[in-house]
Amino acid sequence: MSVEFTADEMMTVAAARMLANGAVCFVGIGLPSTAANLARLTHAPDAVLVYESGPLGAKPPVLPLSIGDGNLAETADTVVSTPEIFRYWLQGGRIDVGFLGAAQLDRYANINTTVIGPYSTPKVRLPGAGGAPEISSSAREVLIIVKQSKRTFVEKLDFITSVGFLTGGNSREEAGLRGSGPTAVITDLCILRPDAVTRELKVTEIHPGVDRDAIKAASGWQIQFAGDCGQTPAPNPQELTTLRDLKARTAAAHGVQGDAA
């Protein structure tokens, strides 16, 4: 049986599958929030979603437009202050998974969300750090969800906002970072994971209907494929229905058509 799905749906479903049931997950807004909530509504009902605005255990019925929407507070187990989120819960070592997006990413999964071009005379001024630098360093592991293109997958970042594996090898551990770093990067074309030794990202699963040339063409460096590179299982009907219902509810709640998140 085949079900039609888009590349974006494949990306969100593949990312959602990475979140284990019961995991405590620090969620970024946008794509990570969509994926984390899809996980909660499918295989991971006991995943604990933490948002930097203060809600612990948020169960939003529709996707929040901002990181501090009222439905996060209303459905949370408790709401703590923003300093407490960062001090006790993130720095305190209570977060299993940090779920992040990125504007630019390099081969060692370092992230830029600060500027395109020189810092003092930027071509594009991006929003900046938010909670990501400390999430990427303190969460036990990090998942990154990003649309793949030559603009996002770059040879060299214009600015390192949040660290992945720095310059590869043991450089992350040597820098004294506590969390173990990114364990997967999920894109609209494939899934990449860090090599055990070099820590360079390698394509480990290719989404259905995508070929290697498309992945190479959407990468700003010579992308590596794992020896046992396989295919991502297509979204199943339950995953797709749940995702589409969530998006439809969200659009209706926010008073707009289309993808609000």
Added chain:
Amino acid sequence: MAEWMTLSEAVAAHVHDGDTLAMEGFTHLIPFAAGHEVIRQQRRNLSLVRMTPDLIYDQLIGAGCAAKLTFSWGGNPGVGSLHRFRDAVENGWPAPLEIEERSHSDLANAFVAGAANLPFALFRGYTGSDFSRVNSGIRWVTCPFTGEVLAATPSVRPDVAIIHAQKADAKGNVLIWGILGVQKEAVLSARRAIVTVEERVETLDAPSNACILPHWVVSAVCKVPRGATPSYAHGYYQRDNVFYRSWDAIARDRDCFTGWIERNILGTNDFEEYLALQQDSRVRVVSE
């Protein structure tokens, strides 16, 4: 000691040209009415501090009130860019804007340090990033007990903090609930504090662990219903997501933005008039 007064009086009395001003509220309870009043009274050379500049500082920056911005995430949540902030940083319009860029964890810790009357914040952060290359305020200290190297950054100590809250009683004790952000810390770290509230009540009737700012840490309390819109006030009104989306087009173009500020803020006497004008234009759009 809190004094009940109008918002116009509070801004006139407590916000001066050149002040360091922190207007806090993390997505929730953003003090938009107060931001408008600062624009209306044409304050200049402000050093603005806020974790998420949001539309409130996009308006202040575009209106020429700011000389400096300290921030940690400068986007329009769920929508995209803050165009006035970007134009100031990328093109120096309407004036060059000095930026001091930090992370959320840093600024949250720096507000706590300010509230605790400490000179700097100490936390685990920034390791391996490029921030310390562009922000000389990010330094490193070695733990005297374990030898661990930790980030140290200057406390936030604003001249004046402004927040919006749900309720205050006759004496000016303030009650806040829902997403609290760094509002308590902003008030306690500042020399002066203005609080706008949805309601004035006789007694707060709050549980003993509720977030209450006692009247003697607040300089001025002002009743401004809907004073946080287009953000939201938990228990009172929802976030105006339509306005957040429409801001993208308003702020994208300099002339369009300037016209909006002239009509809606400089052309109105207070927030009540502003709200009435918004209501009118909504009705007009619907009937067209």
